[in-house]
């Protein structure tokens with residue numbers, strides 16, 4: 520793949536994927552709403568092969584410009600909160616469809632959509648429903664699209680251990696949403712970035728949906744205990760019903776960087792674990808890293824730098 524357009528190329532996942540592509544010698548276009556942020560986030564990548572496009576998946580013309588002449592397109596855009604004209608439907612359903620349609624019109628060979636385990640077009644949750652419908656409309660507009668559903672991702676700058684550790688440092692009490700019984704299969708963000716890179720080169724990937732999970736399944740309660748152990752704190756763990764957590768998340772969503780969103784609460788209502796019936800890391804020959812190996816390198820250490 521010589522030219523790859525990456526929507527969301529400055530995000531937690533997107534910037535790692537962009538770095539890999541650039542290192543492999545691909546010409547990369549980063550398509551985001553805030554190109555100036557892209558410049559600082561991607562400084563480490565080697566500028567001669569990375570260009571930054573100002574694009575919004577809700578704006579068809581900007582999408583068309585970003586995909587024109589590309590060999591592959593990756594959509595790693597995320598909207599975790601609805602505000603300022605951004606809705607889950609406009610980004611994860613209509614925006615995903617726009618990217619797929621424009622990629623098909625431009626004759627792009629490969630499209631990868633990053634979705635998530637649990638995406639369900641029939642869900643009562645507006646976030647989960649938009650993710651599920653997004654997958655469906657992308658398949659219609661670009662039948663050879665590859666859909667990627669990761670479980671919760673960890674790595675420096677994550678919203679999982681990073682947020683748990685931040686809350687635990689601030690508060691004497693930690694909420695255990697839904698009693699902490701939800702099962703998750705956290706995956707290292709670099710393993711997901713590597714998986715997408717391999718999919719682009721794999722002739723079996725078009726038309727497939729992959730589910731990507733880490734090497735072990737944990738309950739939310741176990742993950743909270745791991746975070747506490749790493750930062751060396753003891754905290755009272757208080758079970759909080761989903762309905763109460765959702766009210767709290769709604770209030771948090773008024774903050775610029777909410778530590779918890781209503782979409783995350785909705786996702787925690789069901790286990791976030793690979794079904795085993797879809798291809799995953801094994802088919803891509805990737806041995807996933809254990810969180811016990813990675814998380815201590817950035818949680819519990821003061822001032823551990825987050826890579827670009």
Ligand SMILES: NC(=O)c1ccc[n+]([C@@H]2O[C@H](COP(=O)([O-])OP(=O)(O)OC[C@H]3O[C@@H](n4cnc5c(N)ncnc54)[C@H](OP(=O)(O)O)[C@@H]3O)[C@@H](O)[C@H]2O)c1
Nearest residue numbers: 527529530531532551552553575576596597633635671672
């Ligand atoms: N993080 C996880 O644990 C996790 C787990 C499962 C699945 N996922 C999925 O993985 C994907 C990437 O997530 P992430 O955590 O890396 O997201 P993120 O860090 O929030 O990054 C989102 C990226 O999307 C861009 N963006 C947002 N709205 C846009 C729009 N309307 N048009 C164009 N670009 C837009 C952002 O840049 P600008 O703001 O400059 O536009 C940014 O580059 C998402 O689909 C997410 O749902 C994430």
